[in-house]
Amino acid sequence: MGQGHDHGDGHHHGPTLSPDAPESERRSKERAIAIAAGLTGAFMGAEVIGGLVSSSLALLADAGHMLTDFASLLLAWLAFRLSRRPADWKRNYGFDRFSVLAAFVNGLSLFAIAIWILVEAVQRLREPSEVLGGLMLWVAVAGLLVNIAAFWVLSRAEGDNLNVRAAALHVMGDLLGSVAAIVASLVIIWTGWTPIDPILSVLVVLLILRSAWSVLKESGHILLEGAPKGFDRRAISEDLAANVDGVARAHHLHAWSITQERPMASLEVDLEPGADHEVVRRAVKERVQHLSGVRHVTVEITGEMPSKA
Structure with missing residues (x-):
């Protein structure tokens, strides 16, 4: 079983600024x-x-x-x-x-x-x-x-x-x-x-x-660690399973904010048999970023779903 974490584009600690702000x-x-x-x-x-x-x-x-x-x-x-x-x-x-x-x-x-x-x-x-x-x-x-x-x-x-x-x-x-x-x-x-x-x-x-x-x-x-505005974990979980090749199931999806400008998300993904762990992990992160605007996404690959054959 492959396992790992993929974080987003890094932290930033300025209260109103992007990580690259001078x-x-x-x-x-x-x-x-x-x-x-x-x-x-x-x-x-x-x-x-x-x-x-x-x-x-x-x-x-x-x-x-x-x-x-x-x-x-x-x-x-x-x-x-x-x-x-x-x-x-x-x-x-x-x-x-x-x-x-x-x-x-x-x-x-x-x-x-x-x-x-x-x-x-x-x-x-x-x-x-x-x-x-x-x-x-x-x-x-x-x-x-x-x-x-x-x-x-x-x-x-x-x-x-x-x-x-x-x-x-x-x-x-x-x-x-x-x-x-x-x-x-x-x-x-x-x-x-x-x-x-x-x-x-x-x-x-x-x-x-x-x-x-x-x-x-x-x-x-x-x-209270509420989800960032517009973040619907149910819709995102369904979208990942339907639109990302190699994803059998996305679950344990959580989203919160450190500050208003620092939303974060984490989730676990079960793969379809034969799927490449790294390729799927990157695709899931990019899809979540696209759907929600959350830049810091942690993706954990929990294993492969058994084949239906």
Whole structure:
């Protein structure tokens, strides 16, 4: 009985990059994350002060969202740094999974912030308080400009990393939250109707929860070793038996992801009598790669099926 393993095209440990990406490109993306984090963190403090002084819940809600943005960006940056560390005997895949764990933690923190904002909004609607619309307006406009700058920086850091995408969603939500705060401040200045502040803060909460659920769902799926998106092991097993010469049966097919960019698959193959082990192994790997897009495929030849003759 022949037996062996055939791995895919190798590992890569960059959170958004291909294995062959140059170091300069990695550092460029890491720098973009650091700039966005710096912009967000610096303005977050100013927005908290402005929200407290003006008594604006919308500003405080946006500042709470910016706090999660700042944490998300810091974790994304840290994931870039950690991903440089090579795998060792204790951590076979290095530190790539850290970025997924960070995204999951960011999603949970978004839910906590959202609950706090909702409680405060209900309290403000029951007991309205004075809001300084003028100060609120200037802080909100400044926040919008900062969020636009941060989103522009992130949009230039191309890639499909879950943690960076989560951070970009945070910033987009913040950008819309700043718009809501501007609208609330204008309504207060023109009409004096302060309930618009907690009402629009609830709108920010809905934006937060939408982003949070998306991040939690995808990161949780990866942490639970769920199959990569679009990977149907039943269909692939049937396809291999039908379309790859020498394959009698494909079984024990498993697929998972180390990170969003590092899907992997393994399977066992029973051969038809007389089939060449190496030829079939290469053909199976290429077929799985073609059907699923998974580059790292481990194929184990478990033996030959008995002849029907």
